[in-house]
Structure formats: structure tokens, C-alpha cells
Amino acid sequence: MPYKNKIAARAALEMRSGQVINLGIGIPNLILDYLPTGLEVFVQSENGILGIGPRCAAGSEDRNLIDAGANYVTLNRGASFFDSALSFALIRGGRVDLSFLGTLEVSQNGDLANWIIPGKMAPGIGGGMELAQKAKRVIVTTSHTTRDGGPKILTQCSLPLTARGCVKTIITELAVIDVTPQGLMLREIALESSLDEVQDKTAAPLLFPPGDIPRF
Amino acid sequence: MIDKTTTISNALNRVHAGHTVMVGGFGGPGTPFTLIEFLHQQGTKNLTLIKNDANEPGMGISKLLEAGQVQTLIASHIGLNPTAVAMMNRRELEVLLYPQGILAEKIRAGGAGLLGFLTDIGVDTILRDSREVIHLDGREAILERALRADVTLIHAAIADRAGNLIFAKSARNFCPLMATAADQVIVEAEMVVETGSLDPDQVHLPGAFVDFILALDELTPDYGILPQHAL
Numbered sequence: 001m002p003y004k005n006k007i008a009a010r011a012a013l014e015m016r017s018g019q020v021i022n023l024g025i026g027i028p029n030l031i032l033d034y035l036p037t038g039l040e041v042f043v044q045s046e047n048g049i050l051g052i053g054p055r056c057a058a059g060s061e062d063r064n065l066i067d068a069g070a071n072y073v074t075l076n077r078g079a080s081f082f083d084s085a086l087s088f089a090l091i092r093g094g095r096v097d098l099s100f101l102g103t104l105e106v107s108q109n110g111d112l113a114n115w116i117i118p119g120k121m122a123p124g125i126g127g128g129m130e131l132a133q134k135a136k137r138v139i140v141t142t143s144h145t146t147r148d149g150g151p152k153i154l155t156q157c158s159l160p161l162t163a164r165g166c167v168k169t170i171i172t173e174l175a176v177i178d179v180t181p182q183g184l185m186l187r188e189i190a191l192e193s194s195l196d197e198v199q200d201k202t203a204a205p206l207l208f209p210p211g212d213i214p215r216f
Numbered sequence: 217m218i219d220k221t222t223t224i225s226n227a228l229n230r231v232h233a234g235h236t237v238m239v240g241g242f243g244g245p246g247t248p249f250t251l252i253e254f255l256h257q258q259g260t261k262n263l264t265l266i267k268n269d270a271n272e273p274g275m276g277i278s279k280l281l282e283a284g285q286v287q288t289l290i291a292s293h294i295g296l297n298p299t300a301v302a303m304m305n306r307r308e309l310e311v312l313l314y315p316q317g318i319l320a321e322k323i324r325a326g327g328a329g330l331l332g333f334l335t336d337i338g339v340d341t342i343l344r345d346s347r348e349v350i351h352l353d354g355r356e357a358i359l360e361r362a363l364r365a366d367v368t369l370i371h372a373a374i375a376d377r378a379g380n381l382i383f384a385k386s387a388r389n390f391c392p393l394m395a396t397a398a399d400q401v402i403v404e405a406e407m408v409v410e411t412g413s414l415d416p417d418q419v420h421l422p423g424a425f426v427d428f429i430l431a432l433d434e435l436t437p438d439y440g441i442l443p444q445h446a447l
Contacts, residue, residue, distance in 0.1 A: 047242040064385040070243045085324040088317025123295030127316040164340040
């Protein structure tokens with residue numbers, strides 16, 4: 001399985017029935033493909049939809065039905081449409097239970113940096129800042145390292161922040177890591193990885209729970 | 217009988233050089249491609265545009281940007297338009313970027329006759345460097361000013377002659393908000409029906425916010441399915 005799909009499949013297990021969920025662009029967008037059977041969640045899209053389903057099969061797209069990443073999507077039962085101000089009332093008002101976001105960097109205290117590389121990339125803020133700051137729980141889904149193999153999980157972010165101390169869990173192709181008041185706690189480790197590899201590729205100290213660490 | 221339908225030239229005569237123009241749409245849905253195309257042909261310059269995004273190269277407001285008709289773009293995310301990003305980086309285009317819901321709320325506030333509002337979004341980030349930070353009940357907050365425009369251009373699925381509008385699915389997005397926040401509001405509609413034929417419970421925007429309606433004869437390919445976003 002490609003690493004992005006592995007991350008998405010593991011991330012899908014964090015959802016609970018009844019939750020309102022927002023999926024960011026990139027890996028988060030793949031999560032719906034791995035929705036556990038029987039789980040009923042409402043997926044919000046910032047452009048004004050609650051209740052989107054998986055991406056639309058080729059040939060049956062609706063020109064008026066896209067998600068915030070411009071993908072043609074389907075609708076689940078109980079879906080609704082609304083304007084952009086109401087959509088962000090959902091977000092800033094605290095009605096989004098779970099927000100999955102991609103990232104450039106994340107720090108050991110849960111700081112998130114994912115919207116700008118000064119002088120290089122600054123396409124805009126989109127909905128990410130409001131989701132990061134106001135969703136009840138923020139999960140980062142990301143490759144464990146950068147394209148060059150450098151660490152993304154750091155003691156401190158070097159890039160401008162999206163929001164401070166917002167991330168609760170980090171899911172990568174190598175590990176599931178919780179941000180705790182004591183520091184980064186390794187919760188699960190990938191079948192094909194090792195403690196040494198995870199720590200080696202993480203530029204912040206990891207805490208290990210007592211006993212065997214579950215594999216995924 | 218009130219009839220707000222008009223010709224495209226009569227409607228777009230209202231847009232003058234130097235105007236601030238709000239343009240509905242989030243990506244394709246809700247973008248008034250036909251009104252934009254005529255504004256492009258009209259050649260009106262020194263515009264300030266307010267739109268969630270910059271569409272995609274060669275489409276929608278990107279045509280206005282590429283033709284040098286736009287001085288300033290106020291938006292949330294222009295990442296799907298590398299042409300606009302390049303213009304911003306070369307400083308050929310001034311771009312002011314806001315968190316998406318803050319942009320929506322600035323428009324909503326302008327439409328509701330408010331001067332601005334206070335928010336904690338971004339108060340711990342570099343956004344504070346370019347914003348006015350004030351103290352409220354012991355907390356820091358960013359003062360966001362309301363936005364208004366000279367003209368708003370939006371797309372609707374159905375209009376009646378009095379201007380009552382129905383939007384389709386995710387094409388609603390910024391359209392009803394922008395319709396409240398401009399001195400003149402021009403709507404292009406896929407279908408125009410007689411006043412009285414819409415169920416009042418189904419109207420998304422009351423006609424009082426609408427000044428001119430253009431009935432679309434056809435939908436150009438820009439309105440269709442974009443293969444780059446399909447599976």
C-alpha cells in the first residue's frame with residue numbers, strides 16, 4: 001500500500017460515530033476511502049457542505065458539487081448545503097469534532113506549521129488556521145519526514161505557525177504519536193518499522209509507554 | 217411588475233475603473249463566468265477584486281488578472297492558480313490573503329452594516345504583525361474591518377424577475393454574503409422564472425439584495441466538469 005494510503009487507513013480508525021469531521025487537502029482526503037463499515041460521521045467541506053461522501057466516480061460528477069479541494073464528491077444521507085459564513089460558524093463555533101490536517105512541520109508541544117514557507121510558498125491560508133485553532137481535536141496526517149528525508153516532527157517549528165499547541169495526535173507511515181503535556185508519546189508503530197527508526201527520524205524526544213507497543 | 221432582468225451591457229456599465237468588485241464562487245461553482253468574460257471584454261482596469269480564490273489559469277477571474285485589469289486581489293487561497301501566484305510573487309498583483317472564514321465574515325459584516333469584528337484567529341501567528349491587535353476582557357484579539365464593494369457579481373441557478381435567488385449545492389458559498397455587501401448587485405442566472413413561482417421557503421436570497429439579472433442563454437465549458445478534478 002502506498003505510504004499515503006497507509007496513513008489514511010490508520011487515521012480512519014480515529015473517527016467515532018456521530019462526529020463532525022473535516023478533511024484537509026492531501027492525505028486527509030484519502031481517509032474516506034477507509035471509513036470503517038457501520039461508522040456514521042458527517043464530513044464537512046469548508047465551501048458549505050455537511051455530509052459529503054467519497055469522491056465521485058468518473059462520468060457521474062455534478063458540476064455544482066465539489067469539496068474544498070475542488071474534487072467532485074458524492075453526498076451521504078442527511079447532507080446539507082449552506083453559505084461560507086455559516087460553514088465557518090460550524091468551525092469557529094466549536095462544532096467540528098475532528099480535523100485531519102497535513103503539515104510541513106509539527107512540534108513536540110503541538111504547534112502546527114502548514115501554510116507558508118516565506119519567500120517560497122504562500123498560496124494563502126484557506127480554512128486551515130480556523131480548523132487548527134478551533135476544532136475540538138486536531139490530528140496531523142503526514143509523511144514522517146520531508147522529501148529530502150529531514151525531520152518534520154521537531155522540538156520547535158522553524159516555519160511560521162498556523163496555530164499554537166493545537167495538535168493532539170500525529171499519524172505517519174511509521175508511527176502514531178500523541179502530543180501529551182509530558183511530551184510526544186509513541187502510541188503505535190508500523191509493522192515494518194522499529195523504535196530506532198522512528199526516533200531516528202523524529203527530531204524531538206519520544207516517550208515510550210510501558211509494555212509492548214502495538215503495531216499497525 | 218418588477219423586472220430586474222436586463223442586458224449584459226446595461227448591467228456591466230456599472231463597473232468602472234478603480235471599482236472594488238466582489239465575485240462569488242468557490243472554485244468553479246458559483247463563479248459568474250459569463251459576467252467575468254464580459255468584464256474582460258469591456259477592459260475595465262484598476263479593479264480591486266474580492267473572491268475566495270483566483271479560479272484556475274485561463275478561467276474566471278484569472279482572465280482579468282492575466283489581462284492586467286486587476287490591481288489588488290483580496291482572497292483566501294490562490295493555490296490552484298499558479299499564474300496568479302507567479303504574478304503575486306513578481307509583485308505585478310497585490311494580493312491580500314485572509315483565513316477563509318474571516319474573509320467570509322468580513323463580507324458578512326459589511327453586508328450587515330457593521331464596521332468590523334474581533335477574532336482570536338491568527339492572534340498567535342505572524343498575521344498579528346499586519347493586523348490591529350486590541351485587548352478585550354483580558355484577551356488579545358485581532359480587529360478585522362468589514363468589507364464592502366461597489367459591485368457584486370454572482371451566479372445563481374434560478375432567479376425570479378424580482379431577484380429572489382436559489383443557488384445549487386456547493387455553488388452557494390460566498391454568493392449570498394457578497395450580495396448583501398455591495399452598492400449594486402448583478403446576478404447571472406441559469407433560469408429566470410416569473411415572480412410568484414418560487415416557494416418563499418426555498419428562496420436562499422431575497423430579491424431586495426439584487427439589482428440586475430442576466431438570464432444566461434448557454435453555459436460555456438468553464439461551467440462544466442473540469443477533467444483535472446475528476447477521477
